[in-house]
Amino acid sequence: MSPPKPLLLLLILTIATTLSSAHNITQILDSDPNLSQFNNYLTRTKLADEINSRQTITVLAIPNSAISPLSNLSLAAVKNTLSLHVVLDYYDAKKLHDIQDGTVITTTLYQTTGQAESSVGELNITDAKGGAVKFGSAKDGAKLDSTYVKQIKQIPFSLSVIEITAPILVPELLTATDDVNVTGVLTKAGCKTFAALLSKSGVLKRYEDQLKSGITVFAPNDEAFKAKGVPDLDKLSSADIVSLLQFHALSSYAPIGTLKTTKGSLQTLAPAGKFGLTASTAGDAVTLHTGVDSSRIATTLVDASPVVFYSVDSVLLPVALFGMSPTPAPAPAPESDAPSPSPEADTPSPSKAPAASPPAPPSDSSPAGEPSADSPEKAADEHSKKNDARGSAALLNGVVLSVAFGVVSLMF
Template identity: 60%
Template sequence: MAHNRHHLLLLLLAVFAAAVSAHNITAILESDPNYSQFNSYLSQTKLADEINSRTTITVLAIPNSAFSSITQNHPLPVIKNLLSLLVLLDYFDPTKLHKITDGTTLTTTLYQTTGNAEGNIGSVNITDIRGGKVAFGSAVPGSKLASTYTKSVKQIPYNISVLEISAPIIAPGILTAPAPSSSLNITALLEKAGCKTFASLIVSNGVIKTFQSTADKGLTIFAPSDEAFKAKGVPDLSKLTNAEIVSLLQYHAAAKYLPVGSLKTSKDAISTLATNGAGKYDLTVSVAGDSVTLHTGVDSSRVADTVLDSTPLSIYTVDSVLLPTELFGKSPSPAPAPEPASAPSPTPASAPSPAEAPSPLPASPPAPAGDVPAGAPSDAPSAEAERSGTSPKSASVRVEASFAVLTFTVAALCAVVFPTVFMS
């Protein structure tokens, strides 16, 4: 019975892990060819990554017949803005649509998170109108409710909901094509975001030209704040060669468009503009909730804020200067445990001859558990190692304790869900 319960717990853990795993908007839509254009542009604009990285979201899908005029007449940055207005940062299923308090509500969209939306242009008005219909429009006062809910596509309560609407939501000015990325004043954007030191360095060292020439093809900049350059441990740039300073600055940018959603779903190392045959100069990413952290191998830095997200250019501020291992070495690794002290070999003068060598002594019985005889080898865990939690024994205790807590929690859950199984 205990063996069966153990297998049941493992099965429930697997089911639970699958239940909380990320959804895939591309997979949801690809089964219906009526959404092929909509689905394709979600991938091209990287919005699919953003949708997949969030746990509470509603996607307003548009069929090809209503979407083709948009794709034919507007460039990719405009299409992305339009699509961003169709991704609601809340969960709405058909039931909730028809039970809106007071019949109308405003909800925030992904467009509001790009840094391009002013006022409430990044919000959508949802109104339950007469005849059982639900209408959608821009939240900007005076905007028409020109789109209506037509049907449900897919719901995973309360994770993701996909609803079909009749037409795109057009906010004032959203169809205006943004300026090309290469013509944007990157230094002005950085200075306004509190990154004046970084902006000055990329100008004085000529790196701004590299940024500008790369921007139209895809560029992501991780700009350290002014406070980051004042932090303890930041190297003295005056002691670096010009080539090393250029590599350090180029290390803060990647030659690809990486909105927040793409960073959150990134599993591979990110190559930077400093990457060359002599070194990787790459970054890795970890995610905790909505927090994104970049790791260099020497230090790490949180992505603090989005300065600009406009396909194909994204600019972020980071809390720390990113230090590549190629210039500043790896993080110091823990010192290895000392080798057991070996007895000195007898000198030839004092070594006994074979005839005088004493008979070998019988082996000593093993010491009782818990007793450490004096002169024990130094590879035994020290008291300091036990206190710091670095010894194998303490690590084992932590693992066993963690597993015990996890097992108890799941067992308690299972006892509630399947009482008859656990009472048998």
């Protein structure tokens, strides 16, 4: 039985919203020079990426004339404070003034960091006398020192940007520091094996040198090194161990919001080339892909801009050390692009110069007209099928969006 039309429409609109980019907070704030410093802080702390990655959110913007209390704070403290100004719900001017002599306690982005104690990450929004709307920390006894000024931007039920008179300051958030003890963080989080490897190899110094300019660390927990399929690291050379450990860190600050919105390869501390690392997102979960294996980001151990440490479920294995080289090999091998596929392959590979010793033909045991399992023809056929699948997925996304907006147009 087909679903009711209202339910079907809701489903289509939900898919369409998910597939499209909702907003860009940096561009929105650029239109108001009075909010330039606030906008700059969102960029420097990478909070802009987190805001852009979310579908339902309200940003409480602070004007340049009132933002000076943040100027002497560490960047980590600035990020914590401004995280309290990002509400995980939609409040436009109308909704704020409809509170009607009441109070709403709502959750902010800081509450999602795992560092918030009690109600520190919650916000008090109160309709005061005379129609004024006040904002403050939800902590007991906290003052409501900030007031609604005006609506800056609204995308109904998705994004609302409003200006307030002053920053919301909470003492617990103002003392955050960007000083991080690398081995201390790792040891406390159950990543002792990883910490020991860093110290023994000398890569710890490389991590520490990167702290001031920005670093992102993906630390495998102790169980990850015991998992089935993890290569024997004792068989690697000292240089390979160094490259492997450098591969577990990015040369920049990338909190979760940044990982969600970054497309393409992530730049690690390892040499460029075969040390590619990419990230994919499913809901709030982020998975890292090396070309050899994948690993889910389990938890954020510390986020003190410009430093962030994550724990990951698996040791990240780079192609350069554990995968097949894309360079054509003298003998045929699975996933190699060296031999040209036969006419049976659906999509031929780009032509290459003939190899000195051509690969042996399929054995007589293979059925006539069908490539053997290890043959380059079979590999090319599988590659073609994957490309066809990707093309079909992209086409489906386009069709869904077209149908969704077509239905909405007919309704209105």
